[in-house]
Amino acid sequence: MDSGYAISMTAHPWPLFDLRLRTPRLELRLPTDDDLLELMRVAREGVVAEGQTYFAVPWHALPSPAFERQFLQHWWASRGSWNPAKWNLGLAVVAAGQPIGIQDLMARDFGVRRTVVTGSWLGRGHQGRGYGTEMRAAVLSLAFEGLGAEIAESGYFEGNAASARVSAKLGYVPNGEEIWAVGAERVVEHRIRVGRDTWRRDVVPVTIEGLAPCLKLFGVGELDATEWATF
Numbered sequence: 001m002d003s004g005y006a007i008s009m010t011a012h013p014w015p016l017f018d019l020r021l022r023t024p025r026l027e028l029r030l031p032t033d034d035d036l037l038e039l040m041r042v043a044r045e046g047v048v049a050e051g052q053t054y055f056a057v058p059w060h061a062l063p064s065p066a067f068e069r070q071f072l073q074h075w076w077a078s079r080g081s082w083n084p085a086k087w088n089l090g091l092a093v094v095a096a097g098q099p100i101g102i103q104d105l106m107a108r109d110f111g112v113r114r115t116v117v118t119g120s121w122l123g124r125g126h127q128g129r130g131y132g133t134e135m136r137a138a139v140l141s142l143a144f145e146g147l148g149a150e151i152a153e154s155g156y157f158e159g160n161a162a163s164a165r166v167s168a169k170l171g172y173v174p175n176g177e178e179i180w181a182v183g184a185e186r187v188v189e190h191r192i193r194v195g196r197d198t199w200r201r202d203v204v205p206v207t208i209e210g211l212a213p214c215l216k217l218f219g220v221g222e223l224d225a226t227e228w229a230t231f
Contacts, residue, residue: 015213016082021091021142022207023134028103031075031092038099039092040071042123047101055157058182060121084219084228085109093122093135100126103135105143111219114150116143132166137204140170144196146211147218151195158188167192171200 012018021028031039044067047060062070078088086108093101101122107115118139122131143149154172156163157180172192180187216223 011213015210016089016217018210019214020209021138022209023138023204025095026131026134026138027094028091028135028138029094031090031099031102035092035094035099036072036075039102040068042100042126043071043121044068046124047121048124055121055182082217084111084217084223087218089139089218091135091139093120093131095126095131100131101135103139105139107149107219109219110147110149114148116147116149116152118152118154127162132162133169134204136166136170137201138206140194140199141201141206142208142211144199144201146208147215147220149196151193152199153191153193155189155191158190164190167194169200170194170203171198173198 016030017032019030029035043060044064048055059067059070059074075090078090082088087106087110089105091103091105092099093103102120104117104119106117106119107113110116116139118136120132120135122135140152143152152172153175154167155178156167172194175191175193178189178191180189215221216227
């Protein structure tokens, strides 16, 4: 067999499926459909305590089967709408082979702005174990060391003490407030940010695999007509 053909057959045509972020206890990867089904189960079992508001859109509170259908549609749409000028990398967080949550890394016009935004959730049974710090550290390493980001932004709703602790541990500082209307409830979001020179890279060791073939998909470099269709 021609060696060039063999190489092309070993790599995924959507190289983001070969991207891996690893911390001491976690692997972060683009979820397959099987992963999504497991993550759907984890989310259905609960991601926040009763009466708490941690998300602008209370997706976790939908009844079945609307919850399951919306959950899958969201992630299928995220895959299909990827564009180097506006992307959302939603990574499955895997501990001991078990998907336990999602870590998002998002950006628009990243090639110019060099700014990313993060968001995440963990199943309630996996909270309080330090996984939140490891998963956020993983995507900060991808953003700053892998992609060359300058700024990472995030936020947490009033009362989300766990998210606030993770952010402080990794070097984030306050960046204003935003008021949300979640249903009929007025909720304050604390905005935060951290720079490439101030994030705490020493808190969690992170390794990144399979990034090079993905870089242009993140807007790092120009895609030519053989790599990306514009019609």
